[in-house]
Amino acid sequence: MRTSPSDISTLFDVSIPDPSVVPRYNIAPTQNVSVILQEGNSLESNRQWRFFRWGLVPSWAKDLSISHKLINARGETISEKPSFRSAFKKRRCLVLADGFYEWEKTDSGKQPHYFTQHNESVMAFAGLWEYWENESTVFSCTIITTTANSLLDPMHDRMPVILDSEDHQQWLDPDFYEKESLQQLIKPYSADKMTSRLVNKTVNHVKNETPDCLAIIEH
DNA sequence: CCAGACGTTGTT
DNA sequence: GTCTGG
DNA sequence: CCAGACGTTGTT
DNA sequence: GTCTGG
Numbered sequence: 001m002r003t004s005p006s007d008i009s010t011l012f013d014v015s016i017p018d019p020s021v022v023p024r025y026n027i028a029p030t031q032n033v034s035v036i037l038q039e040g041n042s043l044e045s046n047r048q049w050r051f052f053r054w055g056l057v058p059s060w061a062k063d064l065s066i067s068h069k070l071i072n073a074r075g076e077t078i079s080e081k082p083s084f085r086s087a088f089k090k091r092r093c094l095v096l097a098d099g100f101y102e103w104e105k106t107d108s109g110k111q112p113h114y115f116t117q118h119n120e121s122v123m124a125f126a127g128l129w130e131y132w133e134n135e136s137t138v139f140s141c142t143i144i145t146t147t148a149n150s151l152l153d154p155m156h157d158r159m160p161v162i163l164d165s166e167d168h169q170q171w172l173d174p175d176f177y178e179k180e181s182l183q184q185l186i187k188p189y190s191a192d193k194m195t196s197r198l199v200n201k202t203v204n205h206v207k208n209e210t211p212d213c214l215a216i217i218e219h
Numbered sequence: 220c221c222a223g224a225c226g227t228t229g230t231t
Numbered sequence: 232g233t234c235t236g237g
Numbered sequence: 238c239c240a241g242a243c244g245t246t247g248t249t
Numbered sequence: 250g251t252c253t254g255g
Contacts, residue, residue: 028238030255058232059232060233066226068252070225072238081225083225101238110238112239142226145227206254206255
């Protein structure tokens with residue numbers, strides 16, 4: 001079951017963005033994703049729900065081409081990498097999704113699997129965001145990765161960092177920067193809370209945007 | 220000092 | 232912007 | 238992530 | 250193989 005905009009509003013204490021929220025089934029890098037961020041300071045929490053380009057564009061980038069390379073950030077090195085360290089200090093965010101795909105290489109091509117939480121509720125990926133101002137103004141984000149849990153491990157040695165709700169506030173607070181505390185949040189999500197299923201290859205084509213991407217296929 | 224890089228995943 | 236290499 | 242292109246000159 | 254576009 002898809003998490004509704006009003007559920008998101010309640011869960012993350014944000015108002016629903018102005019243009020109506022459209023459900024998405026196949027978000028590719030460079031397209032917009034749902035982001036929760038906190039403006040201002042910890043005393044005046046001002047959370048926002050925005051749509052940012054997936055693929056970070058640091059402020060110093062000459063053009064948007066770097067965005068393709070910065071769709072993920074390794075949690076292990078995030079505080080050192082020139083592309084990520086300033087955002088790690090003050091521009092952390094949550095990237096929302098009901099689930100994510102991983103591809104398995106098979107004889108019959110790339111087989112997508114769809115991963116969700118057991119309870120199907122929305123996932124909050126640990127992310128970073130940036131602001132780029134040139135010919136245009138671009139808000140962008142990246143998703144932090146860590147080692148795979150036992151569910152993902154057979155397909156892939158990495159997975160996105162998923163944050164528990166009790167950790168959201170600390171992650172989002174731009175005034176909070178205790179490297180050790182933040183780094184402790186960057187760990188694999190419990191496999192016990194997750195499940196996966198085979199879905200059809202519709203999702204392999206970026207232009208396919210329908211709920212058919214989630215259609216289950218038999219083993 | 221200036222110039223150039225700034226990244227991850229997965230595969231070999 | 233900031234760091235590294237030369 | 239996957240799919241698809243991977244090129245130039247010159248003409249419309 | 251590697252880059253670009255989505």
